Amino acid sequence: MNFTPMTPSHIEDLARIVSSDRVSTGSSVLDLHAKDQSQHNPVRPEVVIWPESRDEVAAIVTYAENQRIAIVGWGSGSSLEGNPIPVQRGIVLDFSHMNKILAIKTEDFQVDVEPGLIYQDLNEQLRYSGLFFPPDPGARATVGGMIANNASGTRTVHYGSTRDYVLKLTVVLANGEIIEIGSRSAKSSSGYDLLHLFVGSEGTLGLVVEATLRLVGLPEEYAAAIVTFPTIQAASEAVVEIMRSGLNPASLELLDAACIRLFNQEKNLGLKEVPTLFTEFHGPYMTYLVEILEMVEEICRDAGHLGFKRGLGREERNRFFEARHELGEMVIRAHPDCGTQVIDVAVPLTAYSDIISSASLAAEEAGIPGYAFSHAGDGNLHLNLAGRKNNPNDWKLIEEISQELVIKALSYGGTATGEHGVGMGKKGYMAAEHGKSLHWMKQVKALFDPKGILNPGKIFP
């Protein structure tokens, strides 16, 4: 695919579409939109534009398609697989000005939002209505970015992924057409599910300019517990049993001893530095949760736990979650000369124990500092590996560990990416994961974006 190199006259044309103070070719602006939080090489776009309406987005995309200029949507740059890096340069559309809540429909459990809204800000606003938007990738992600990646997080085991919360989208297609897909109904059997085709398509099929999200009631009560285990195997055995019990945890996170060590160093949590489960339950009243936690303790005891700390107060629980969400940064702080790569695979539950054990072992054997943490209830493993920035051998080893893990996950019938998306990092595994259906994904791409201007160089090998 050949793209047109941009000239000053292109920039002038674009500045006529939006006001010129929302078009920038400034060096620091281009740098800020050249990379996400992954280790992939930065590529600067040729121009960054901040649209303020769907019509502006449509006009810019139309222009880009006519001129054959690459165009990539930008949320907060918090992705981990190079998903929004403008590898073919061109235009970055930064959605940070389109960050409004358009309507809160409390009694329908729905909210209409613009794509640049940060999900934590959405939940902050929703608090007064007693509702919330459950997916929680952790980073300060935008709703648009979450939709693009089908983001999920610590609550997904109970509440599902972003795709489970998207009812309706307004999308600008590559030809500049604005379409609405989906409905406000909780369920539907009406025609093809284009909605979920766009969710997780990483901005390669169209750009979301408005979303209607489903909300759920804030739980009346919650109760959490921290459980320690002698080994990862024992902890993952407990995970499988908790999932089988039907007790329906709202969170079920497994962290290895290395992660807990960081928590203690940075947050003074005073936790035992062994494999640790963090689990949380939501319910309508407290005595219910007390009984649930008793059942969970029994399961953990059978799996050979070392200790069970229950009845965490709200503060203690928040502290733990905060630490959990900062883990990526903690690893960087602990290894100031290193870059990090987060491996993200997901497998069926029976393969979980094996995949997490072999991941940790592989890092240990390679002498690469590894931090295994995972949304265990979903069978979704993250392994955060720290490699010295100027040591190509470290990065070769990291690449090898990563490859081995992905191939292992696929051999179990799992997926190369549980929640971080394909971006640039997982392109190479798409043929192995999807086989012949990858061809049909490409055909769908060609149908919606025949000139390939939307986020080129992603998803497809």
Added chain:
Amino acid sequence: MNFTPMTPSHIEDLARIVSSDRVSTGSSVLDLHAKDQSQHNPVRPEVVIWPESRDEVAAIVTYAENQRIAIVGWGSGSSLEGNPIPVQRGIVLDFSHMNKILAIKTEDFQVDVEPGLIYQDLNEQLRYSGLFFPPDPGARATVGGMIANNASGTRTVHYGSTRDYVLKLTVVLANGEIIEIGSRSAKSSSGYDLLHLFVGSEGTLGLVVEATLRLVGLPEEYAAAIVTFPTIQAASEAVVEIMRSGLNPASLELLDAACIRLFNQEKNLGLKEVPTLFTEFHGPYMTYLVEILEMVEEICRDAGHLGFKRGLGREERNRFFEARHELGEMVIRAHPDCGTQVIDVAVPLTAYSDIISSASLAAEEAGIPGYAFSHAGDGNLHLNLAGRKNNPNDWKLIEEISQELVIKALSYGGTATGEHGVGMGKKGYMAAEHGKSLHWMKQVKALFDPKGILNPGKIFP
């Protein structure tokens, strides 16, 4: 689209692909595959074939595409919108020989099945594993038919629709290619969601030959209640409040007085003949459910209920559900000279009270016997209308009521079909519901089935 009229030589060719005892042009066989449970005119196929493997399906579809012969998959014929009627004649593929459970993976909460398996038979087999497949359309539907229609039912308010339980599909495409889509992982962000494009596509994009379904644990305990109300409005007010409470009912069904009258006549249930809510809750132990039911009673009392019958025994609850599932047949028995049409729309919760009241009123004013029953928690209304078979005026009125309801549902941002699919009956509303995105659905159809041989004449106006 012109299809090739079939000749004896086509039938001979097909009999060479499968054994000749699995190819039939017998009159009674063709009649049995000419209509579903809707009021749409029957159309006989030219031949019925019972494939026994994916390779046979692929070979037959390849042949049909080369010869330009229409081909429609057939489950149990229980659909309600004419979805599998072979309007362009040609081949019906009856999947009843492909009805095996291929593997139960208890510890992964998964099952691999063939499409012709009846879902009740699946759940019967699963009972010993403590797991079940929740979607329950009621009729003896096949898993393949449920996937084609994204079927749902009385448990959807808690457990979701069929699409929430499909992890992986093996599909035969129009060109005879066999592709696998999805994975065994509970979550994924890997490439385009083709999986959910096929779910609900009513056999127009491909034919499912194998499915991996997600299962959930059978609830330890359940408790149900029957609540009576003076008016539909009062009952629907209670529905909205129960949904807002976060008490998470496993079923929340609203039936009008006419339905209850039939229950009493046929099943001797001795129920008060007024608008009635049936609600059920699932949980890990009984005292929890007792408390939940107390909260529900309080909500219903505030909404002005007439009575609250709680703590139904398993038998009483089963009797009620049985009656609920037989409602369609009861209506037919109550009006032996009539045919019936079931209207199926879904709306956001705030529109629910209005839509159900105006539906009942419209039927009453037209003098058409109407039975309103609905998956109330989902905002999904069914209105079963009985029209005298030889009275065109009845059917004109039914058509008018139906149109008015669908248009009203769409004006509320709802959908023309909550769970019965588009088939032939809802084609006319697709432009109104989907606007410009209907064009893109057509393009997707043209991509996967360029000759239009798969279930022609459905979904698209």
